[in-house]
Amino acid sequence: MTAPLDLDQLQSFCAIADCGSFTEAARRVNKTQSAVSMQIKRLEERLGYPLLTRDGRSVSLTQQGEVLYSRARKMLRVNAEIIDHFSNTDLSGSIRFGVPDDYAVRLLPVILSSFQRTHAKIAVDVACMASEQLLEGMRAGRFDLIVFTQGTNHNFGELFRTEKMHWVASHGGQALATDPMPLACGPTCCIWRQEATDVLNRTGKDYRIAYTSSNATAISSAVLSDLAVGFLPESALQPGMRVVGTEYGLPKLNDAQIALMRGSHAYGGIYDALANHIVSSMGNLDSRPTMAEAAE
Amino acid sequence: MTAPLDLDQLQSFCAIADCGSFTEAARRVNKTQSAVSMQIKRLEERLGYPLLTRDGRSVSLTQQGEVLYSRARKMLRVNAEIIDHFSNTDLSGSIRFGVPDDYAVRLLPVILSSFQRTHAKIAVDVACMASEQLLEGMRAGRFDLIVFTQGTNHNFGELFRTEKMHWVASHGGQALATDPMPLACGPTCCIWRQEATDVLNRTGKDYRIAYTSSNATAISSAVLSDLAVGFLPESALQPGMRVVGTEYGLPKLNDAQIALMRGSHAYGGIYDALANHIVSSMGNLDSRPTMAEAAE
DNA sequence: TCTACATCATCAAATTGAGTGATGGGAAGT
DNA sequence: ACTTCCCATCACTCAATTTGATGATGTAGA
DSSP states (O other), X not given: XXXXXXXXXXXXXXXXXXXXXXXXXXXXXXXXXXXXHHHHHHHXXXXXXXXXXXXXXXXEEOHHHHHHHHHHHHHXXXXXXXXXXXXXXXXXXXXXXXXXXXXXXXXXXXXXXXXXXXXXTEEEEEEEOOHHHHHHHHHTTOOSEEXXXXXXXXXXXXXXXXXXXXXXXXXXXXXXXXXXXXXEEOOTTOHHHHHHHHHHHHXXXXXXXXXXXXXXXXXXXXXXXXXXXXXXXXXXXXXXXXXXOGGGSOOOOXXXXXXXXXXXXXXXXXXXXXXXXXXXXXXXXXXXXXXXXXXX | OOOOOOHHHHHHHXXXXXXXXXXXXXXXXXXXXXXXXXXXHHHHHHHTSOOEEEETTEEEEOHHHHHHHHHHHHHHHHHXXXXXXXXXXXXXXXXXXXXXXXXXXXXXXXXXHHHHHXXXXXXXXXXXXXXXXXXXXXXXXXXXXXXXXXOTTOOOSEEEXXXXXXXXXXXXXXXGGSSSEEEEEOOTTOHHHHHHHHHHHHHTOOEEEEEEOSXXXXXXXXXXXXXXXXXXXXXXXXXXXXXXXXXXXXXOOOOEEEEEEEOTTOOSHHHHHHHHHHHHHHXXXXXXXXXXXXXX
């Protein structure tokens, strides 16, 4: 009969994981830096493992920390759900929300409309732009909450969804067979672009950037009209596109990592409401054993 | 930015909901009765609603209490999962476990074998008997943990699964058309039997108890060999059985409610490990909005 | 109806334990 | 080398929770 964990500690822990800093996390949870530091110390003692590695400048999760993080987030989501349910004052206010344009087009209207149905008094101002710009805007305080694609340089944020990335070409087009292969992609800052060109270089495949646009639909059009080969996350695939496997010597792409990031103040209340809604509608990382798995 | 709830309070709350008593719950969570009482008071103040109705003898959940209970349980499960994960001392010991025989036959081997794989050092002594006897055994301290069918007289326990109940007959048999209709069912104490005869009486359908056995497979055999009509939960259906809808004037049966009950001491450690395993493999009450639902 | 028993609420006192603000050490950048 | 930023630590304060005792209420049995 062991005592349950302290949600307050877990909240601080998650805040640190999200922003990579004790001091910043302290600000978010309305505590002093030393309080947060001690909370983590107690939590680590309690669980018997170091959860965070502090090497000078940056703080990151240990392996055990990762394990804890995903569970803790789950608990905090349920916690927010409860508090939301019992706060009879209808949540109201406005949220400055940012989404990557590629992703936004498909999923956003659906998600936001169902959110409006349950939280009519929350106004969501949506801005669509590339992940890089979203992160910059977040740093500058222009957003409360953003969804963005996690790249190697941005390890922080609440990861809630991964998607397979596919090479795509137009059905029956020539672009694939052309040498060097023409490529359509976002601007140089695009995270996927860096990753894709990296793997191409590594495998020695010849290519050239044939088409560049910061507008995602423009890229889709380029692919559909056989101007170039592209790469897209699964849910951005469209009819008329052909998913290319390894048959043309194209390397495997890493999964896209979709995460959530909040401003320092964007905790609790309306922010949790929207964040939880997004995670529970789009999230796909909640692996739990099912009956089928238990069966073998 | 509101402070998160106190898991300790939620644990006490759930313990009360599970056993229907403050004093007994206090024993389970290793606190004094007054401490538990105060915790609930604070929790109710915090959430702004009464959660438990205390009318003299018994304590039961209010509507808001029900809402809280399911979420709180979810959190406590994750909590136990975390603690389990971080306790590097391999869990070991033995658990006296009881299951209704009807249910046991199908699902148990699967579930227990997958449990053994992850917790090799926990010995599970399984006993199979009717829910009524399980509850009696629990009262007498002969079990640590039981799975049982919740009836109207037994409102306490951790409800984790519901199943549709069906009227069943043999394929192409005569029993259904016979008047009065021959019925196969468990002994008088059987919860389903009471319920089934109740609804039959209410609709005025003629029937007679043609076959009685406390052994579930015996009943299935009676149905399969066209001796009688029976009623079974969905997952106990077998090939050769025919599910009878309303076409023969048979009333609709209420869903079966499968719940978990623990002895006073059976919290934490190995008990949570098994309980969580059962709930996560068999549970079907974890309704959470999916992408599809969000889409409309 | 009256008594005995069990249950839950309440109270004041005591103890626990967490947060604060100041200080110190270490790493990164200039 | 010096500054700056960030995290750990410490002693102190204060708040919140547990305790144990007591009172109120309801139930069961005679």
